[in-house]
Amino acid sequence: MTRQTAMLNAYTPGAGHLSPEDAALAARRAAALGPAYRLFYETPVHLVRGEGVHLYDPDGNAYLDTYNNVASVGHCHPRVVAAMAAQAGTLATHTRYLHDGILAYAERLLALFPPELSHVMFTCTGSEANDLALRIARAATGGTGIIVTDNAYHGVTLATAEMSMSIGAAVAPGPTVFPVPAPSAANYPKGIAAGFAQAVSDACDRMAAQGIRPALLIVDTIFSSDGVFPDPEGFLEPAADAIRARGGLFLADEVQPGFGRTGSQFWGFQRHGLIPDMVSMGKPMGNGYPLAGLALRPDTIAEFGQKARYFNTFGGNAVAAAVGMAVLDVIRDEGLQQNAATVGHAFTQGLRTLAQRHESLGETRSAGLFIGQTILTDGQPDPARTARLVNALRENRILVSSTGPQGDSLKIRPPLPFSLANVDQFLTTLDRLLPTL
Amino acid sequence: MTRQTAMLNAYTPGAGHLSPEDAALAARRAAALGPAYRLFYETPVHLVRGEGVHLYDPDGNAYLDTYNNVASVGHCHPRVVAAMAAQAGTLATHTRYLHDGILAYAERLLALFPPELSHVMFTCTGSEANDLALRIARAATGGTGIIVTDNAYHGVTLATAEMSMSIGAAVAPGPTVFPVPAPSAANYPKGIAAGFAQAVSDACDRMAAQGIRPALLIVDTIFSSDGVFPDPEGFLEPAADAIRARGGLFLADEVQPGFGRTGSQFWGFQRHGLIPDMVSMGKPMGNGYPLAGLALRPDTIAEFGQKARYFNTFGGNAVAAAVGMAVLDVIRDEGLQQNAATVGHAFTQGLRTLAQRHESLGETRSAGLFIGQTILTDGQPDPARTARLVNALRENRILVSSTGPQGDSLKIRPPLPFSLANVDQFLTTLDRLLPTL
Numbered sequence: 011m012t013r014q015t016a017m018l019n020a021y022t023p024g025a026g027h028l029s030p031e032d033a034a035l036a037a038r039r040a041a042a043l044g045p046a047y048r049l050f051y052e053t054p055v056h057l058v059r060g061e062g063v064h065l066y067d068p069d070g071n072a073y074l075d076t077y078n079n080v081a082s083v084g085h086c087h088p089r090v091v092a093a094m095a096a097q098a099g100t101l102a103t104h105t106r107y108l109h110d111g112i113l114a115y116a117e118r119l120l121a122l123f124p125p126e127l128s129h130v131m132f133t134c135t136g137s138e139a140n141d142l143a144l145r146i147a148r149a150a151t152g153g154t155g156i157i158v159t160d161n162a163y164h165g166v167t168l169a170t171a172e173m174s175m176s177i178g179a180a181v182a183p184g185p186t187v188f189p190v191p192a193p194s195a196a197n198y199p200k201g202i203a204a205g206f207a208q209a210v211s212d213a214c215d216r217m218a219a220q221g222i223r224p225a226l227l228i229v230d231t232i233f234s235s236d237g238v239f240p241d242p243e244g245f246l247e248p249a250a251d252a253i254r255a256r257g258g259l260f261l262a263d264e265v266q267p268g269f270g271r272t273g274s275q276f277w278g279f280q281r282h283g284l285i286p287d288m289v290s291m292g293k294p295m296g297n298g299y300p301l302a303g304l305a306l307r308p309d310t311i312a313e314f315g316q317k318a319r320y321f322n323t324f325g326g327n328a329v330a331a332a333v334g335m336a337v338l339d340v341i342r343d344e345g346l347q348q349n350a351a352t353v354g355h356a357f358t359q360g361l362r363t364l365a366q367r368h369e370s371l372g373e374t375r376s377a378g379l380f381i382g383q384t385i386l387t388d389g390q391p392d393p394a395r396t397a398r399l400v401n402a403l404r405e406n407r408i409l410v411s412s413t414g415p416q417g418d419s420l421k422i423r424p425p426l427p428f429s430l431a432n433v434d435q436f437l438t439t440l441d442r443l444l445p446t447l
Numbered sequence: 448m449t450r451q452t453a454m455l456n457a458y459t460p461g462a463g464h465l466s467p468e469d470a471a472l473a474a475r476r477a478a479a480l481g482p483a484y485r486l487f488y489e490t491p492v493h494l495v496r497g498e499g500v501h502l503y504d505p506d507g508n509a510y511l512d513t514y515n516n517v518a519s520v521g522h523c524h525p526r527v528v529a530a531m532a533a534q535a536g537t538l539a540t541h542t543r544y545l546h547d548g549i550l551a552y553a554e555r556l557l558a559l560f561p562p563e564l565s566h567v568m569f570t571c572t573g574s575e576a577n578d579l580a581l582r583i584a585r586a587a588t589g590g591t592g593i594i595v596t597d598n599a600y601h602g603v604t605l606a607t608a609e610m611s612m613s614i615g616a617a618v619a620p621g622p623t624v625f626p627v628p629a630p631s632a633a634n635y636p637k638g639i640a641a642g643f644a645q646a647v648s649d650a651c652d653r654m655a656a657q658g659i660r661p662a663l664l665i666v667d668t669i670f671s672s673d674g675v676f677p678d679p680e681g682f683l684e685p686a687a688d689a690i691r692a693r694g695g696l697f698l699a700d701e702v703q704p705g706f707g708r709t710g711s712q713f714w715g716f717q718r719h720g721l722i723p724d725m726v727s728m729g730k731p732m733g734n735g736y737p738l739a740g741l742a743l744r745p746d747t748i749a750e751f752g753q754k755a756r757y758f759n760t761f762g763g764n765a766v767a768a769a770v771g772m773a774v775l776d777v778i779r780d781e782g783l784q785q786n787a788a789t790v791g792h793a794f795t796q797g798l799r800t801l802a803q804r805h806e807s808l809g810e811t812r813s814a815g816l817f818i819g820q821t822i823l824t825d826g827q828p829d830p831a832r833t834a835r836l837v838n839a840l841r842e843n844r845i846l847v848s849s850t851g852p853q854g855d856s857l858k859i860r861p862p863l864p865f866s867l868a869n870v871d872q873f874l875t876t877l878d879r880l881l882p883t884l
Contacts, residue, residue: 017756035545042553043763044566044745045752049543056545060538078540080760086536095532099523101497102735103515106486108472108493116479129481134571134737135761141604166759167578169605180754293760298539300571300737300761308481315482317617319454322603323517323730324572324737326480 016178018417019050019400026053031068050411052401060085063425063432065409073407074435076424079380082269082294083340084427090297090336097332104327105132111331118338120305122276124285127305132326134300136265136292137165142320143288143304144169144226147259149314153223157213157253160189161415163235164228164263173228176235176415186222188213192236193245202239207248214256224258231278232267237414238375238382238421240272246282259310260284265292265302266380270341270426273351273378281377297340299333300324346426350378353428357381360437368444370395381422382413391418398447399440406439453615455854456487456837463490468505487848489838497522500862500869502846510844511872513861516817519706519731520777521864527734530773534766542569542763552768555775557742559713561722564742569763571737573702573729574602579757580725580741581606581663584696586751590660594650594690597626598852600672601665601700610665613672613852623659625650629673630682639676644685651693661695668715669704674851675812675819675858677709683719696747697721702729702739703817707778707863710788710815718814734777736770737761783863784815790865791815797874805881807832818859819850828855835884836877843876 021036028036035056039047055073059066062084065073075085083090097111105112116130133139148154156173158164163176171177172184183189190209191197198205214224227249233239250260267278268291279286287310292302303326314320324330341347358376361383365371372384372391385396393416400420403410413421424432458473465473472493476484492510496503499521502510512522520527534548542549553567570576585591593610595601600613608614609621620626627646628634635642651661664686670676687697704715705728716723724747729739740763751757761767778784795813798820802808809821809828822833830853837857840847850858861869 032545035547035550038550038554039545041565042550042557042567043542044568044743044748046568046748046755046757047542047752048756048758049545054545057538057540058546060540065538065540065544080541081539086539088536091532091535094535095528098531098735099525099528101494101502102518102523103494103497103502104517105480105484107502108469108476108486108491109495110472113472113475113479117475120479128478130479131481131483135575135759137759138572138575138604145605145608166757167575167604167606168582171582171755177755298535298761298764298766300767306481311481311483315484318483318614319485320483320603321485322572322574324735327735329735330737 017048019397019411021049021051021054026051028053032056051404053404055404055409063428071407073409074432076408076410076422076436078409078425079266079271079423080293080298081425082271083297083337083344083346084425087297087340089340090333093332093336094299094329097329101328104323106321109328111328112326115331115335118335123289123305126285126307127289129306129308129311130303131306131320132303132330133322134302134324136290136302137167137170138322138325139290139292139302139304140164140170140228140263141167143228143261143290146288146306146311146314147226147261149318150310151223151225151257151259153225153258154186155217155222155224155258156184156187157210157224157227158187158189159192159229159233159236161192161236162230188216192233193239194237202242203245203248206245207252210249210252211256224253224256226259226261227253228261228263230263230266231282232272232377232380234266234380234421235413237419238380240281240375240377240380243281244283246279247284250284250286259287261288261290262286263290265290267377269294269337270347271350271378271380271423273347273354276347295337296330296333297337299330301330301334344427350426353430353433354378354381356430357433360433364437364441370444370447379424379426379428383420383422384418385420393417395447396420399443402443402447403439406443408436408439454485455850456834456848458486458488458491463488465490469493488841490841492841492846500865508844510846511869513845513847513859513873515846515862516703516708516860517730517735518862519708520734520774520781520783521862524734524777526777527770527773530769531736531766534769538765540765541760543758546765548765548768549763552772555772560726560742563722563744564726566743566745566748567740568743568757569740569767570759571739571761573727573739574604574607575759575762576727576729576739576741577601577607577665577700578604580665580698580727583725583743583748583751584663584698586755587747588660588662588694588696590662590695591623592651592654592659592661592695593621593624594647594661594664595624595626596629596666596670596673598629598673599667625653629670630676631674639679640682640685643682644689647686647689648693661690661693663696663698664690665698665700667700667703668719669709669814669817671703671817671858672850674856675817677718677812677814677817680718681720683716684721687721687723696724698725698727699723700727702727704814706731707784708787708815708817708860710784710791713784732774733767733770734774736767738767738771781864787815787863790867790870791818793867794818794859794870797870801874801878807881807884816861816863816865820857820859821855822857830854832884833857836880839880839884840876843880845873845876
């Protein structure tokens with residue numbers, strides 16, 4: 011596989027058709043934030059307000075958001091904002107004092123996991139959660155070897171960036187990082203479950219040849235940056251068995267699929283009928299408030315906890331706990347997991363129906379409201395056409411982006427209150443745009 | 448130096464005199480959060496509310512907070528809470544869309560730095576800021592060697608924990624981490640400035656002997672975990688020159704001293720008349736909201752920005768920017784930097800006056816409202832007596848902790864609205880308790 015070097019769907023300074031006001035903002039960004047920041051789209055979007063599944067520009071134009079999974083229960087959800095404000099006005103200290111909030115939230119969250127995962131630790135970002143998992147896995151296994159998929163994304167700390175192949179060739183994989191092909195039918199034509207497990211075993215063999223002991227197999231259970239690979243259900247279990255047979259641990263990275271998005275289950279790993287050793291959580295957990303965490307089996311954390319302790323200044327503070335609790339309340343009270351199942355199913359069916367009339371629509375891979383849609387030209391995946399489509403949708407005020415190593419698929423993951431009417435707007439616009447690209 | 452293995456001021460489960468309610472909370476913590484979490488004090492404190500410089504337990508008892516530097520402009524400051532709630536109810540998206548808020552805040556923040564530091568990048572935690580700095584320093588210098596002080600604390604990611612010697616012997620220093628003695632008069636009796644610079648040069652020599660090139664000298668400019676070493680002003684400049692002479696960069700970690708706490712200057716590095724290559728910020732930046740960042744010279748980030756890009760999902764989101772702006776407003780409008788200078792001076796003088804009557808009060812080292820106070824027995828620093836004092840103060844509803852490799856000094860760093868009356872309460876209580884310990 012050729013590793014991409016450029017970011018998918020990134021703005022090229024000077025391109026696009028920015029208004030004078032937006033061009034001025036872009037110039038101020040470059041001056042103040044420096045060269046490492048990127049904007050989305052050929053013509054970046056300027057936002058001033060969000061509500062539900064919509065974002066608004068300064069002229070009051072509504073953009074249908076089919077991309078942002080952070081504001082998972084809807085942009086600026088009033089119950090989440092109210093919980094944040096109430097707790098921030100009452101107490102906002104850390105986990106070295108006794109406080110009810112963090113415990114009530116921890117217990118509520120743990121009740122959503124299999125009983126084997128009975129501890130939870132709190133960080134501010136998914137990067138920190140995966141980075142902590144790495145420290146814990148090293149302590150628990152005595153090994154250092156890490157297996158990831160070959161377009162994985164697991165974070166931006168030094169350690170997690172080195173195991174995030176999707177960042178591109180500029181960041182070399184760490185010396186103990188062993189990528190394996192993502193679990194697609196193309197990569198494993200004889201069967202994904204057995205093939206992926208064999209790839210994990212083979213990676214352990216390559217480690218052993220270098221004197222490296224396995225510590226961790228870490229996968230995003232929806233394989234978001236690899237291209238979205240949810241099926242067949244259960245295919246991950248043999249891979250988890252394979253890493254454990256070699257003394258390593260299995261980490262389900264639920265930063266993308268977690269919190270009900272996949273519809274039929276609350277967590278992505280539950281599609282696969284397995285119990286991970288650790289589960290990392292992030293993006294949707296606080297609906298935008300920096301809240302992330304790690305659920306664990308007690309035996310996994312015993313060694314680390316005994317010797318090294320963990321303190322994260324903001325992680326699990328009283329406000330984070332109140333926000334996290336409000337997010338769980340909203341998911342439950344508004345039936346958002348069920349909505350993800352129902353609307354996600356309709357969305358997928360709608361795309362497949364549309365594909366009967368548009369040769370450029372290839373495979374639709376989905377679980378709930380997480381959808382990967384391959385875009386074709388002459389029957390072959392076409393990253394350039396995908397990019398044109400992403401930008402054409404943006405011009406029609408629908409926000410989406412692409413995924414896969416070369417960006418040949420739409421990555422669709424709207425806020426969970428997405429409605430059938432929203433699906434219809436997306437499909438109608440897609441139907442109109444596809445013949446023009 | 449013997450590295451500590453236990454955390455200073457940590458609760459030992461089963462000890463203390465917890466109420467039945469608090470004992471139940473502690474048990475729930477152990478069950479839900481697992482073995483890596485620690486509480487403060489022999490008898491942990493249960494908090495339900497905060498306001499200004501006070502924290503409150505469930506019975507309504509007020510604790511004078513002389514320790515928490517995160518709620519730097521005061522616990523639950525209404526202007527900060529209002530800014531957070533207003534923005535969270537309006538828009539909370541990330542830095543890949545154009546938004547005014549992040550730019551207004553970035554420009555306002557950069558105006559507080561020397562003009563050479565003209566870029567700022569945003570993260571959620573100080574750990575992430577220092578971890579990012581490490582990635583940037585590697586790219587800019589081509590080296591990997593890191594110099595830290597020998598009881599430094601710079602974060603909890605894998606990379607920053609390996610350069611945080613204060614975490615204790617359970618976390619081995621990274622193979623490219625070279626500790627040097629902290630800049631105390633005891634460690635450098637012939638002169639701190641020249642001695643510390645020489646130690647940096649010597650560390651570069653040790654790197655060279657192992658084929659390692661220098662990347663970074665990173666110091667907390669108030670040396671908080673090393674024991675608080677602010678004087679003499681200017682002593683850091685030769686060390687910064689020394690690392691640069693060897694091709695490395697100088698990073699001022701302002702997570703502890705920044706945002707006006709040292710009184711005479713807004714940043715700790717300004718005491719030293721130098722301009723760092725990078726400056727990391729954290730704890731007080733969002734008054735408890737997870738907000739941190741890194742200010743840089745453009746040449747430092749050029750290589751990294753060109754190749755690797757940076758995106759932090761929550762870092763620099765619209766709410767973070769609004770909160771950060773409100774914190775800067777409050778510091779300015781309430782004169783908190785000046786208050787830190789005035790009240791910090793009175794606090795220091797009060798401790799020194801008290802020391803004339805109490806042999807157990809040793810050296811007072813301070814800059815503004817950051818104070819290290821050595822506790823003695825028979826003229827020698829006494830960690831055990833310091834621990835007894837910390838717990839006796841807690842029993843008298845004054846919250847403080849200890850610092851230094853063995854914990855032989857009080858670490859005093861209250862919220863910045865601390866008043867002369869608050870100082871008086873602390874000193875009066877100390878005066879009464881010292882003869883009993």
